[in-house]
Amino acid sequence: MNAADRKKKEKEVVKTSKYDKLVQKAGRVTAKGDFISLHKVGGKLYIELPVVYLGRDMLLASTLTSASDNLLCEVGYKPEDPLHVKFTRTDSSIYLRRVNTKATYNEREEGMKIALERSLTDPVLKRFKIETYNNDSTAVVFDVTDFFARHNDMLPSLPKSYGGFISIKSSPNSEGEALREIKAFEDNATIKTDLAYKVTMTVFGIFTIRADEPMSIQVTRTLLLLPEEKMRPRIADTRIGIFLTDKQHFSTEQDEVGIYSMIHRWRLEPKDAEAYARGELVEPVKPIVFYVDDAFPELWKQPIKEGTERWNKAFEKIGFKNAVRALDFPKDDPNFDPDNLKYSCIRYIPSTTANAMGPSWIDPTTGEIVNASVLVYNNVIQLINQWRFIQTAQIDPSVRDKKMPDEIVKESIAYVVAHEVGHCLGFMHNMAASAAYPVDSLRSVTFTQKYGTTPSIMDYARYNYVAQPGDKGVKLTPPDLGIYDEFLIRWAYQLIPKARTAREEVPVLESWLDEKAGDPCYRYGRQQLLERYDPSAIEEDLGDDPMKAGDYGIRNLKYILSHMDEWIADDPDGSHKQQLLEQLMEQYYRYITNVMYNVGGIYLTDVKEGTPGDRYRSVPKEVQKASLQWALKQFRDCDWLYNKPLSKKLTLRISEADVVRSVLAQSLLSSYQRVILSAHVSDDPYTLKAYFDDLYNGIWENTIRGKALTNGDKLLQTNAIVMINDVVGNSMKKKGKFFLTSLDELKNYGLDESGMVRKFYKTLKSMEREHGDSFVAEQLRLHGIGYGYNWQDEVDVEAIDNSKQYLFTMANKVKTLLESKIPTSTGETREHYRMLLFSLNRALEGK
Template structure:
């Protein structure tokens, strides 16, 4: 045989035998276990931690979340270490909606990043204030050494995932424990007033977790014991429980961020502060970026051709499904009305509005996630609405915004429409506003708040641009409404008189200032220019409008009220004329109050409207009194029209003081017996309170006149003020006429103020601080809506009592000293002191002598009913000598 055949046969013969022997051998070994088994695969730290029963995992493209009991772990991609994030805290549920509003973010989002260093992960706060000129290479190293990102927290690396692309670490201390920066109730302290929330950590628990493409959200249930302090008194507000949703959002890398826009102080935009280090100028430059959404045309060439173009990413609003059904349509209209301004700069459908989607329509939707901007409903008594927004601190890009509408804003609208337009609009002469009036009023309120979320601050000087009598013109008001900006507090047309026909009673859909501000903020600029090149173009747009009162920006005055042309709740360019019209209307409305509001057996609503009438009257008087010592303030660029400051004309100041005194003396109509007799006994004192408040401000005006004359260069002096005060308060005494009760009260008030001044000179008066001349009283704060947070309203009665004892304005002076709230925007006008030139003591002495001689001459010759009054004054005057 051939060798190959022999080998084949041997192979065939041995194959089955070998297979049998191997199998037998294997069985024998298994039976006796004489061979060691292959070593088991070692369980990884990752598997040991996260593969146990009961671990809940939520996978996302950015961070994967793991829940182990009441602990939460991040599985954080290594590639995102060092990337900037925002961590925001939103209230999702609450036990106390008056303290915590669902949908609100109590604090600005944290701007942070995670860093991996060896086996530790650090959370660091991003230092985004300082920039530098990148053309100067050595500045980069200097900034990096001197402005490092502060360390906030550290976490231990627990494990790497299977391919080491992500690290796992326990972040429970950030989401389950109490973190003050993310707490639902922020600690406030102003020296005089404070609020604190002590966590009950044993009641904290982890809630639902969600993970998405570029963010995650984690819910936490919290409980805090809340207390408020006023001076030495502490009020226990009880335990407050909240469900809080924290969002961790990945921000774009620097190269992908929105191009910022440098602000201009002549236009009212919310701001993000910056400092720039460069040798281009001597010294570090401070400036601000305008807060705005990232709005870019889908087709830039089409936009350049003048075509309407949709934005790459529109601003989408979601309307809360819990709103009363009838409110939803005016709310949608409020959002969409702003598209009028965007269309003028080439954007189509820039703002869009949708209802809250169902889980089937959008399983990812979460109104408390930073990715969604929502209009939320809060079923509480607060008569207000808010429009806060939150930004990328690097650029000022608005990332998220909310509009919060409190239930009783409709009650506020009811009062506004009645007290300001009932004289001309029969529709509002009812306990409940008809739907068409409620809708247009609600639409205005929400549109104003949407304006805030677009970046616009209040512009309180806008309504001053229109002549008062133009507001009685049908053609004018139908075209322009009541103001050039709905960002003013110019409500409804209280100038309109009974019998006027065809007037528009509401603000415009949008004013010309609103459209101008939107153009400045959002109009694209062709040519791919850098930030500072664009700033020159933007500056030229503002230059074009300089000197035109319709485009003037007037900062809101909270801690100091210098400018009578930039106050809230006013209309027209002449406060005295507008207030004359307004008071005529109030008298007309008062005379018909019982007739128009008849379906009110308890009279509760009628009393609410009566108090609104009295408050409206108080505003009319204060609007005029602000002229006395008033200084117009305007941001002006050199070379363009206008003056930075200008004292109110002397004739106007003199006439204003006399007008307010006369109004107070003629204010008995507020005590309409047919009206107030239907209320409780205390209601009869409402107008007495107004009288006292205005009188306090009249007597405080001398310090304002001092500043306006000596600092602002006005020609109305302290001597003029005291002469006018004397001739107005003692007018009928000088003429030998019989005095009214209010005139007697006013004369006693002047002498009481003299007594206070004498006590001050002797060092025996009760004063907490030297109150600045222009500081508002607590009643002004409430009347003009300066307490936006609603915090002060919780202590209204106590704060009013403090001012009665320690002086008008002392509360706001204390809050200013302790920086209550932030000075947003361009800040408030700082106090101007002119005490060096104060000659009030000399003027007091001169007036004292004049009054003493006058009273002596009237003690025996005045009307018999007035003689006891003059005798009392004479005794008081003689006592002051001692």
């Protein structure tokens, strides 16, 4: 073969290389990007990865794009956190590895680095066979069809549970799988895939909601390249409420492995560092941009933008201008995809869930937030309507209607979105914020116009239910931003130029918190989801005195109930009034329960040694005593809840007063369980003996005085005997968890963001009756609710529980009282006492 023939043959070989055969196949679709390219060939998917990106950190996420059922599928949501991954190459294989970021080390110790590299390697998730290289060998090509374009347990498309108690089992149906659109960009690529499942949903594995029902969805898988130059982390402090990720730190400078946390925050850097240093307002290199769904009702769009950009007021105080931006979904940008991990969006969810949520996702190496979503469910407007009416109709005539005025809707939507964007900026709930303000200040025009109802919109402090009908000009809403919210922005985002490392920042950050120590407006109160200890860190409350706030609130509820029928005129079937009446009962329940948390309550505050404050401090005994008496009085005197003329216009029902009493009775009678720990840690305790004396005198007050019994008296006395029977009459019976939240607390305080507790309340209530009052909360804890959110942990008090002796003493006092009153009683009262005595005798005799 001559030279010319050889060259011709070589050209033919080049033209028919394996790579060319792949990319030149008929029907091939290629998405070419600066980062990676995707090839869709005959139903298969190939990644073409430049070798320069081998070993680079990436995030891999799966986002729900569409679904045939919106009960458990939230469009725009990621069922699981993105995977932190990288690709590596060994011989003829590409390995997808999860990046191990659980530990850091002292960089001055070379040996420590070597030890960790050996001990904390990056585990393999998947191996891919190299199909070919591109023609200049700068990129490797491998088939990823099974991993990226089909069902994959490592990239779940459906949640495994919903609300913490609905277990979801989804069996993939390959008949509904199809690889759809592929896109590639500067630093990411997306793959859309149709998937199908048969779904079974059960409540704690006991009650089946759905069985093998078909569901079709589309998911968007995003592979996002993380910055090579990492953001400086910021080390967390437990005295401030910012989402965090825990880390281990290895160094011989300590005699143990150090545990620390880094906060979640966006990467904000000034465009002009010199101007920023001079104190001038400077725009960030990369602002925090949220894209607003074009599916929102038109009325909502502008307040959504206003609520989002409200945070700019706080960023301006630390030198950043236009740090947060809210933009419409682009109409003329073919690259825009709201389900791409690259874009943070505010999405509209057409669902009956009455809520909104603001999750975010981070680079686990540094805590840098790279993506966030605000999901606004359609029925949040229903919740706003009910809140506004039940909490402010006594003073605001504009809300005395079935439908809220547009201005109220816009004001409320802006507040809801601002709260959720706060989460997206990295901020936790601060449930202690509203307890900073004196109750009577909430009736002051000058105070409320300046400060609103709370120092932080990250609290669940809604509207001003303290304000009375004559308090003209009082602000009824939370502030646009509270002073604590502005402090959050400063602490999380203020640059500290003199510090060269995250650890060098710590003394400055600590000093900022030291300056605020002891000031209630800057106190952080962890949300107490499953264990409730601190009465000052509670959702849906206002002010520093729940008894005084409750008195004002109950006065308003009576006023609203007496006018509800005339105010809500256009309601032919009564359904709206019925919803409002149920909300009114829930509001009353919260007023009583807010006060009951004082009994056995313990104030919890994270403090640093040498600064003001106590880490824990029992509620003063005189406050506990007064709170118990206040709650007992309300229990006896709540017959006003039954508005008979109004109730007769609604569906068949029992008295609202009896409904509330039946819900409250158990929590009121079990409050002794909290007193055990509170008395144990107090220097001047409200003792169990004093508590049971007060409880006895409160429950049996009318009996002792020989007065006629109310319905409340009879119900409370009956429940008291049941409690005695349960505890005294069965010495081997296992007790429930003392501090665990009840089902009614989960529902009435909005602790279940999924809305499933409310939806399946009757089913869960029957389970609670069968398995005990703490059953639902215990199951939620076992299912991991609250993981990583810095909840208050449970304290086991079994070792110090001597309550049975006091219950036994009270039982004998009741027995003596009943025996003395039966001979002189008549009619129903006499039969009531005889029934109680019969049951009590059985308990005391151990039958």
